[in-house]
Amino acid sequence: MPSLNHERAPLYEALLEYRERKNRSFHVPGHKNGRVYEEQGQNGQKIRSFAHEQEVLRQLMAIDVTEITGTDDLHQPTGVIRDAQELAADCFGAEETYFLVNGSTVGNLALILTCCTEPGDVLIVQRNVHKSILHGLMLAGAHAVFVTPQLDAPSGLPTAPTVDAITEALERHPAAKGVLLCSPNYYGMGVDLQAIAEAVHAHGKQLLIDEAHGAHYGLHPDLPASALQCGADGVVQSTHKMLSSLTMSAMLHVQGDRLNGGLLKQRLAMLQSSSPSYPLMASLDVCRRWLHTRGADAFTRGLEAVSWFRSSMEQLPCYSLLPQPAQGVEGEGAYSSLDPFKLTVRDRTGRYSGYELQEKLEELGCVPEMSDVVHVVFVFTLGSTMEDAKALFHALEQIHSCYGEVGNSHISIEKKDHTNFLHHTSTLISDPVPFRLQPLAADAWETVSLEQAIHREVAEMVIPYPPGIPLLYPGEWITEEMMLFLEQLSQQGAKCQGVHDTTLKTLRVVKK
Numbered sequence: 430m431p432s433l434n435h436e437r438a439p440l441y442e443a444l445l446e447y448r449e450r451k452n453r454s455f456h457v458p459g460h461k462n463g464r465v466y467e468e469q470g471q472n473g474q475k476i477r478s479f480a481h482e483q484e485v486l487r488q489l490m491a492i493d494v495t496e497i498t499g500t501d502d503l504h505q506p507t508g509v510i511r512d513a514q515e516l517a518a519d520c521f522g523a524e525e526t527y528f529l530v531n532g533s534t535v536g537n538l539a540l541i542l543t544c545c546t547e548p549g550d551v552l553i554v555q556r557n558v559h560k561s562i563l564h565g566l567m568l569a570g571a572h573a574v575f576v577t578p579q580l581d582a583p584s585g586l587p588t589a590p591t592v593d594a595i596t597e598a599l600e601r602h603p604a605a606k607g608v609l610l611c612s613p614n615y616y617g618m619g620v621d622l623q624a625i626a627e628a629v630h631a632h633g634k635q636l637l638i639d640e641a642h643g644a645h646y647g648l649h650p651d652l653p654a655s656a657l658q659c660g661a662d663g664v665v666q667s668t669h670k671m672l673s674s675l676t677m678s679a680m681l682h683v684q685g686d687r688l689n690g691g692l693l694k695q696r697l698a699m700l701q702s703s704s705p706s707y708p709l710m711a712s713l714d715v716c717r718r719w720l721h722t723r724g725a726d727a728f729t730r731g732l733e734a735v736s737w738f739r740s741s742m743e744q745l746p747c748y749s750l751l752p753q754p755a756q757g758v759e760g761e762g763a764y765s766s767l768d769p770f771k772l773t774v775r776d777r778t779g780r781y782s783g784y785e786l787q788e789k790l791e792e793l794g795c796v797p798e799m800s801d802v803v804h805v806v807f808v809f810t811l812g813s814t815m816e817d818a819k820a821l822f823h824a825l826e827q828i829h830s831c832y833g834e835v836g837n838s839h840i841s842i843e844k845k846d847h848t849n850f851l852h853h854t855s856t857l858i859s860d861p862v863p864f865r866l867q868p869l870a871a872d873a874w875e876t877v878s879l880e881q882a883i884h885r886e887v888a889e890m891v892i893p894y895p896p897g898i899p900l901l902y903p904g905e906w907i908t909e910e911m912m913l914f915l916e917q918l919s920q921q922g923a924k925c926q927g928v929h930d931t932t933l934k935t936l937r938v939v940k941k
């Protein structure tokens with residue numbers, strides 16, 4: 430391949446040229462480069478009643494084109510989109526890269542529909558996955574063999590399954606089409622994907638990775654290796670999350686010949702709009718140019734800010750941070766890498782839940798990414814600055830100084846560790862669970878007591894929270910062991926999502 434010029438952003442440049450040409454538009458989109466908000470008065474002069482829309486949207490609308498001469502076609506790229514995707518593939522180390530205009534969501538759907546082509550095809554999937562993966566399984570009519578993830582005991586957070594569990598699942602299900610995992614998780618905790626890729630490939634299967642939270646991986650020596658570098662066959666990344674493209678823009682990278690490339694293209698054409706947003710795609714092009722031309726330096730400012738924050742937090746002992754995994758302790762710990770840009774903070778005194786801490790921080794003008802019962806997660810990126818880090822530190826310091834004496838904790842940080850249960854029973858690796866699109870008819874299920882639910886097919890999802898790993902998916906069968914465990918959770922007052930009866934005294938099951 431001739432050497433690629435990463436100073437160019439061919440798609441973005443085509444849009445700027447389009448804007449400069451000021452041609453008359455006799456094509457969609459209907460806003461006519463945003464002119465719709467430019468109201469004309471009686472004598473033709475512009476009036477400003479829609480000044481706000483004009484100011485906010487006009488810049489964007491000026492490059493919001495469609496497939497006209499010179500702007501190429503996402504579904505059959507031969508021009509600037511092809512060039513932009515080739516440059517992206519080169520930057521991220523893929524053989525082929527596809528731009529996505531519906532986030533990692535559509536990438537996950539496309540990967541599953543490429544891997545599982547017949548209803549009943551088996552896919553090995555980690556139990557705790559994003560809903561887009563469940564939707565992909567539904568669309569494909571696939572059967573999922575769920576593998577329980579590891580649980581980080583100190584934080585109570587689930588990561589991904591061990592290589593041994595994946596290998597065992599592959600051995601039990603030799604007809605499986607592939608393995609789909611998510612790494613890193615929302616908290617930035619990742620597992621050793623290289624070992625998993627080797628195991629999956631040794632069984633002649635493809636490894637698909639939902640790397641929605643790791644689009645920046647592999648691009649700086651301080652960042653963990655990317656899933657592609659570890660050998661994954663198909664990888665989905667939300668470029669908009671941890672890099673710098675517009676929300677909803679994402680990329681799907683592939684390498685090797687295990688994935689059916691022709692079918693993948695057909696799936697993407699089926700799932701993505703025939704009018705994909707050019708501002709979204711151009712933002713991917715610009716993001717790639719920024720990364721490639723800056724190299725590792727693109728991350729310097731953000732990394733400096735986040736490492737200053739991390740070390741400054743030692744001055745505030747009432748908080749703890751999710752630690753980097755211990756190096757060189759092979760086989761120990763549920764994660765082997767931690768995204769340095771993700772900071773998971775918890776109130777060690779137990780006075781504030783993660784939710785309360787988030788609320789207090791927001792009152793002080795610092796908005797976290799998310800919180801759970803215990804933790805608050807802060808996302809730094811290549812766009813973060815030292816001022817951001819200092820503002821966050823001072824906000825946490827201010828909350829800390831209002832603590833008074835440590836000691837009147839009202840948060841009991843219980844870790845009802847149901848993965849222990851899942852690890853110690855036959856449910857570590859589930860039987861194939863059928864997914865289908867047809868909703869269960871209202872008269873197809875009934876509500877029964879837990880005792881009556883034994884040996885019945887469950888009709889709803891059961892997700893004790895925390896840690897938020899689904900214990901049962903619709904279509905799974907309830908063993909006596911499972912029933913006893915559910916009973917125990919119910920007696921402990923565990924919070925449960927997905928179920929109609931959150932006290933877990935009854936369950937919906939499929940009628941006999």
Ligand SMILES: Cc1ncc(COP(=O)(O)O)c(C=O)c1O
Pocket residue numbers: 531532533534535559561611615639641642667677679
């Ligand atoms: C693990 C994971 N996968 C996929 C997605 C979907 O990504 P997107 O919002 O880019 O569609 C998310 C969204 O938060 C996610 O957390």
